[in-house]
Amino acid sequence: MIRRRLWYPRTFFALALLFLTAAPAFPAGFSIFAQGAKASGMGLAFTAIADDPSAIFYNPAGLGFQKHFSVQAGGSLLSKTEGEFEGANPFPGTGFGVEEQRKTSFLLPTLYAVVPLTSNVNFGLGINAPYGLGFRWDNAEEFSGRFIAQNAVIRSTDLNPVLSVQVAPSFAFAVGADYRLSSVMLERNRPAINPFTQSVVDVAHIKLDSELQDNHGWGWNAGILWKPMNAFSLGASYRSKIEVDYEGTGKFTQRPTGNPAFDAAVAAQLPQGKEDVAVSIEFPASANIGAAINLPADFTVSVEADWTEWSSFDELFIDFVNPALPDLDRFTAWDDSWAYRGGLQKKFGSLAVRAGYYFDESPQPLADVGPILADADRNAYTFGIGYDTDRWGVDISDIYIKFKHRDTRGQVNTDQFFGRYSEAANLIAMSFRLSF
Amino acid sequence: MKRMLFRAAALAGALATLLPPTLHAQTTFHKYVALGDSLTAGVEGGCLVTRHQQRSYPKLVADALGITDFQQPLFSERAVSGPAGVCLGAVVAGGTITVGAVSQQGVPTNATLARPYDNLGIPGANAADLVDLRVANPSGNTANRFAAAVLRNFPSGPFEGRNAVEEANLLSPDLVSVWVGPNDVLGAALAGAAIDGVTLTPAAAFETKFSQVLTGLSASGRTLVVLNVPEVTSIAFTTTIPRVVVNPATRQPVLVGGNPVPLLGPRTTDTCSTPPCPLPAGTLVTLGASALLAQGIGIPTALGGTGQPLPDGSFTPPATLNQGVLLYPDEVALIRLRTTEINSRIATVAAANGATVIDAHALFDDIVAHGYEAGGGIVITTSFLTGGLFSADGFHASNIGYAIVAKEIVQRLNETSGTDFNLPDLAHTLFEPDVPVITATGVVDPTSGPFGFSLPMWKDLVSTAVAGDLDFVFPSPGKRAKGFFDR
Numbered sequence: 001m002i003r004r005r006l007w008y009p010r011t012f013f014a015l016a017l018l019f020l021t022a023a024p025a026f027p028a029g030f031s032i033f034a035q036g037a038k039a040s041g042m043g044l045a046f047t048a049i050a051d052d053p054s055a056i057f058y059n060p061a062g063l064g065f066q067k068h069f070s071v072q073a074g075g076s077l078l079s080k081t082e083g084e085f086e087g088a089n090p091f092p093g094t095g096f097g098v099e100e101q102r103k104t105s106f107l108l109p110t111l112y113a114v115v116p117l118t119s120n121v122n123f124g125l126g127i128n129a130p131y132g133l134g135f136r137w138d139n140a141e142e143f144s145g146r147f148i149a150q151n152a153v154i155r156s157t158d159l160n161p162v163l164s165v166q167v168a169p170s171f172a173f174a175v176g177a178d179y180r181l182s183s184v185m186l187e188r189n190r191p192a193i194n195p196f197t198q199s200v201v202d203v204a205h206i207k208l209d210s211e212l213q214d215n216h217g218w219g220w221n222a223g224i225l226w227k228p229m230n231a232f233s234l235g236a237s238y239r240s241k242i243e244v245d246y247e248g249t250g251k252f253t254q255r256p257t258g259n260p261a262f263d264a265a266v267a268a269q270l271p272q273g274k275e276d277v278a279v280s281i282e283f284p285a286s287a288n289i290g291a292a293i294n295l296p297a298d299f300t301v302s303v304e305a306d307w308t309e310w311s312s313f314d315e316l317f318i319d320f321v322n323p324a325l326p327d328l329d330r331f332t333a334w335d336d337s338w339a340y341r342g343g344l345q346k347k348f349g350s351l352a353v354r355a356g357y358y359f360d361e362s363p364q365p366l367a368d369v370g371p372i373l374a375d376a377d378r379n380a381y382t383f384g385i386g387y388d389t390d391r392w393g394v395d396i397s398d399i400y401i402k403f404k405h406r407d408t409r410g411q412v413n414t415d416q417f418f419g420r421y422s423e424a425a426n427l428i429a430m431s432f433r434l435s436f
Numbered sequence: 437m438k439r440m441l442f443r444a445a446a447l448a449g450a451l452a453t454l455l456p457p458t459l460h461a462q463t464t465f466h467k468y469v470a471l472g473d474s475l476t477a478g479v480e481g482g483c484l485v486t487r488h489q490q491r492s493y494p495k496l497v498a499d500a501l502g503i504t505d506f507q508q509p510l511f512s513e514r515a516v517s518g519p520a521g522v523c524l525g526a527v528v529a530g531g532t533i534t535v536g537a538v539s540q541q542g543v544p545t546n547a548t549l550a551r552p553y554d555n556l557g558i559p560g561a562n563a564a565d566l567v568d569l570r571v572a573n574p575s576g577n578t579a580n581r582f583a584a585a586v587l588r589n590f591p592s593g594p595f596e597g598r599n600a601v602e603e604a605n606l607l608s609p610d611l612v613s614v615w616v617g618p619n620d621v622l623g624a625a626l627a628g629a630a631i632d633g634v635t636l637t638p639a640a641a642f643e644t645k646f647s648q649v650l651t652g653l654s655a656s657g658r659t660l661v662v663l664n665v666p667e668v669t670s671i672a673f674t675t676t677i678p679r680v681v682v683n684p685a686t687r688q689p690v691l692v693g694g695n696p697v698p699l700l701g702p703r704t705t706d707t708c709s710t711p712p713c714p715l716p717a718g719t720l721v722t723l724g725a726s727a728l729l730a731q732g733i734g735i736p737t738a739l740g741g742t743g744q745p746l747p748d749g750s751f752t753p754p755a756t757l758n759q760g761v762l763l764y765p766d767e768v769a770l771i772r773l774r775t776t777e778i779n780s781r782i783a784t785v786a787a788a789n790g791a792t793v794i795d796a797h798a799l800f801d802d803i804v805a806h807g808y809e810a811g812g813g814i815v816i817t818t819s820f821l822t823g824g825l826f827s828a829d830g831f832h833a834s835n836i837g838y839a840i841v842a843k844e845i846v847q848r849l850n851e852t853s854g855t856d857f858n859l860p861d862l863a864h865t866l867f868e869p870d871v872p873v874i875t876a877t878g879v880v881d882p883t884s885g886p887f888g889f890s891l892p893m894w895k896d897l898v899s900t901a902v903a904g905d906l907d908f909v910f911p912s913p914g915k916r917a918k919g920f921f922d923r
Contacts, residue, residue: 087863089858090843090859090860090862090863091866092811092812092863093863093864095861095864096863144812144863145812146812147813148812188813191822192822193821193822193824195526195533195821197824197869197871198525198827198828198835198836199836199866199867199868200824200866200867246716247662261533262533265533270460320704336676371812415811415812416809416810416811417811
């Protein structure tokens with residue numbers, strides 16, 4: 001009994017680690033909607049199509065129309081191609097010049113399996129990472145926003161079992177459970193006034209970190225897909241909010257200033273060892289509704305609107321259990337956001353060519369834009385190709401994401417950190433499907 | 437074609453008269469003059485030197501406005517060689533961080549400027565001095581001594597007979613700021629004695645003089661900005677040393693029976709009829725007490741002290757001010773009341789003269805309560821030496837403090853004048869080390885106590901602001917600079 005208890009989490013954690021991803025914040029907020037290569041080619045307008053195993057993520061009701069045991073493995077390579085900040089007065093001023101984010105690429109794997117149980121009931125299992133954030137600044141020890149954030153990371157891995165039922169030839173619904181493992185990390189420096197120079201110096205580095213296996217939350221998802229006519233389908237899906245209460249540690253590392261008397265005074269006040277930290281993040285609920293139509297000459301057009309309840313992310317509260325240490329309580333006040341997506345597919349027999357566009361609205365108010373995360377409205381342009389047979393399929397796609405500039409100059413800003421953020425990103429997705 | 441052009445021009449003219457007034461608002465300033473006291477001059481750590489004058493708030497405002505020819509009565513900085521005019525800074529003595537002399541005020545380096553200075557801040561000046569000080573006495577009080585260098589209106593000096601307001605008007609500025617009034621209440625806090633008419637200026641007397649200042653400065657097309665008086669009972673000078681006995685090693689209150697032990701003062705209380713008596717709640721102990729506490733004065737004998745009371749300030753007519761280090765609750769209340777009254781008069785007089793008031797009192801209260809979010813996660817507080825707002829004397833601002841004042845002024849100008857000036861670069865001030873520019877090593881006072889100030893040093897400090905003995909060299913009165921008035 002005890003062995004079995006241990007076996008399950010260990011295996012899953014090992015598996016989850018493979019999927020553990022800290023992605024740049026690409027789609028709005030820190031959600032990542034690119035969870036399948038076919039959908040990624042069509043502007044992510046896939047809720048009303050959902051005709052491959054990635055339906056587990058986009059609309060699990062789509063499984064109701066899939067009649068084979070299928071496994072689909074894939075991955076996305078997310079690359080930040082531009083990430084700049086140009087400071088303005090009064091802080092950080094123009095003296096720092098243009099500062100850069102680290103342009104790392106992240107691999108984001110997905111794994112979906114569809115298992116027909118009866119002729120109209122399917123079981124599906126998805127493992128993916130629909131939420132992630134990696135906002136890391138170059139030259140972290142000199143970056144002008146280093147006292148707010150040098151490196152902010154949210155990792156997540158979802159285990160998403162679903163059950164779909166095709167209740168009529170034209171209608172299916174599905175429900176699923178969503179188990180999310182997550183970890184957060186925040187690195188920043190701590191400033192102090194050096195009494196000898198009456199100027200700001202870095203006296204410590206703080207790393208707040210948590211372990212994946214320690215932090216999890218439960219939620220659920222559901223979907224419906226209705227095909228009233230052969231050429232027309234309507235889909236809707238919903239994913240509940242998931243609250244994860246993290247327990248982690250804060251580690252303080254002193255940064256010597258070169259003044260022994262001051263360093264000694266700092267050392268006397270700096271917490272030694274690791275301090276317990278508690279953080280809570282409420283991942284938002286989301287709802288998607290879409291329509292798709294098959295046109296003559298093997299054209300398919302798909303559109304959808306996605307709503308994310310980002311207003312649930314209204315506060316970032318980092319609680320040091322030790323009452324002597326000040327908590328970090330940040331009023332984020334995010335808004336619910338919408339995304340509008342459209343995609344087109346043209347088939348040439350087994351070959352498909354896809355294109356799409358979407359507009360993703362940022363949930364982050366300008367006041368909250370800062371070194372932890374500078375999110376922005378963005379326009380994205382997608383392109384993809386696929387080759388599909390009954391037994392196997394392969395899809396490749398690319399999304400180019402151009403962020404609108406985010407400009408905090410002259411605005412009310414929580415961090416009192418003024419300037420202009422410019423970002424662009426690219427995502428290449430690929431997936432392979434085998435059906436039996 | 438010509439007719440069409442004419443019509444278009446007429447139409448444009450007609451439209452222009454319909455445009456909202458903001459489009460006609462001022463977009464730039466050509467000449468800025470600042471009047472005030474040591475805060476305007478840029479005094480830090482008890483001295484006035486170029487290092488700090490170049491970071492005075494008027495200089496930062498002028499920079500933000502794009503005014504390049506902003507002249508100040510600059511003083512050089514030299515190694516410590518005497519007790520007067522010393523620049524205080526953090527030093528290490530006896531293994532602890534304390535305050536000592538790190539440099540000293542040198543000589544004027546811009547004394548031959550052939551026109552009045554744009555920064556007319558006179559350390560030690562109160563409202564009356566801006567209008568009454570027409571002939572500075574180089575061996576008089578602090579305001580006189582500094583006026584001799586700032587206004588150069590000493591006998592036979594280039595501006596003899598002119599007060600600060602008149603010198604400002606000579607420059608025909610389109611922007612004038614006035615920050616006067618702190619010295620009408622600060623003396624009470626520094627001397628530990630709130631005595632009406634001695635360390636506190638009566639409100640009516642203040643209003644009369646302040647009104648003369650603003651009336652004398654108001655002119656058509658000129659923007660007048662006025663700052664009011666911050667709460668001087670909340671400055672680091674009065675809030676750093678707690679009212680109770682502190683263990684110098686731990687800097688935590690000594691507890692007896694679980695309770696902190698009040699320091700001793702000369703006044704009786706409800707529960708103590710024979711002085712010395714425990715200081716009642718609400719009493720402020722100034723930084724001047726540090727050296728006395730180090731000697732055990734003010735500390736009960738049971739805790740190893742001498743049992744002698746800390747001195748309270750007092751006044752012996754006709755003209756003797758006995759310095760103290762305590763502000764009893766009634767004195768604190770009187771200073772606060774007077775500050776409120778003076779600020780009320782400032783608001784009235786400013787309104788009558790069309791001046792914009794920057795509420796320095798509210799700004800400072802907010803910083804006392806919450807700190808100042810300077811930007812990027814840096815919070816400036818009023819803590820002595822480590823807070824960032826105050827310089828090492830505990831009552832003058834630091835470079836950072838003055839930069840905050842400058843930022844508030846420019847921000848307000850943008851709001852009220854329709855201008856769009858770039859705010860001062862706070863980061864530049866925050867990160868730039870402020871250390872003496874001389875190379876000689878500073879002299880550390882060997883008698884420095886655990887709280888920073890030695891008694892001699894404190895006396896120097898107070899004398900700087902109240903009745904000082906600053907030493908600087910005047911330009912020779914015989915060599916009157918030719919220029920401004922001789923044209």
